[in-house]
Amino acid sequence: MKKTVAKRIVQLIFIALTLWTLWYLNLVLSVKSWHGIDQTRALYYQPRNTIDVVMLGSSRIHCGVNTATLWEEYGIAAYDYSSAEQPMWNSYYYLREFCKYQKPKVVVVDLFMAAYIHGDYHYDWIHQNLYGVRFSPNKVRMLFAAAEPARIPEYFPSFFNYHDRYDEATKEDFLYPFTARRELAAFKGYTPYLNRVPQERPVITAGETAQIGVKTEHYLMRIIDYCKQHDIGLVLMVTPYITNAQDQAVFERIGAIAAEKGVPMINGCDRYDEIGLDFETDFNDGSHLNYWGASKYTSYLGRELLTHFALEDHRGDPRYASWDDNASEIRAYVEEHEGEEVIVW
Secondary structure, three states: OHHHHHHHHHHHHHHHHHHHHHHHHHHHHOOOOOOOHHHHHHHHHOOOOOOOEEEEEOHHHHHHOOHHHHHHHHOOOEEEEEOOOOOHHHHHHHHHHHOOOOOOOEEEEEOHHHHHOOOOOOOOOHHHHHOOOOOOHHHHHHHHHHOOHHHHHHOOOOHHHHOOHHHHOOHHHHHHHHHHHHHHHHOOOOOOOOOOOOOOOOOOOOOOOOOOOHHHHHHHHHHHHHHHHOOOEEEEEEOOOOOOHHHHHHHHHHHHHHHHHOOOEEEHHHOHHHHOOOOOOOEOOOOOEOHHHHHHHHHHHHHHHHHHOOOOOOOOOHHHHHHHHHHHHHHHHHHHHOOOOOOOO
């Protein structure tokens, strides 16, 4: 009898050690990236039901919406739940994933990819859209929306796609399982770009017509319906970039849908002057605002949000201390790297 008990104990210890080793190696070897993976992974470390505003969309979100500005100027607890070139179908499943862990009052959806994608699948940067999301039925549905069935093994299970990163692992990777909780709790998705690259202001002439991709429109409507069903405020948005007539025509088409559905829409490419953007100093490149442009745009966005929604000011509330940490970390990063040519892509 004693031998049987001892054997069972040894078996349980072995199973526990095996599971712990798999957990540890998965975090050590996992890809870390500011282009979507960290944004999705950090969700699981945020204090429950503290995020009032979630931003969905492509890199224009995590480069263009400064969560520290929303916090310090308005006390808005916001999170950039975005990923590089995030298609609308991923945005829909991101929304469902987010609402499993948070109860947002407002969802903001960036529309750049609605103008950029015309087909039913988009494989550029797809790893950034998938690797940070925990396995669940929702992730499985997202996988089948994001990739043709024959290509799903290229992205799932994700561990089998990055398990051989031993030669790339650094000291920080091996410490990551023990530091991730603290680091990711303070991370709210925003990625400050610090280059100042002058841009030519676009001149848009009227007359272009455009259609939204069928799949893109389908998932946009699903997002609108989901928010209405769950009594969540919704804003459609275009983060400012160097736009063109064809993209603007797509946004006008979506604007008509938004008006029909009673959804506010903010096209930042129509409001360069209102925002106060300087084309000599406020862009990292033609597609992304830099830190200074993002701070201007986010300040404008915060005012717009407060005209449509009664959002609580959480400054001073100890439950929201991680937003103070986020603001401090962003400020320190900018002070340390300002003036450097920071290459992030």
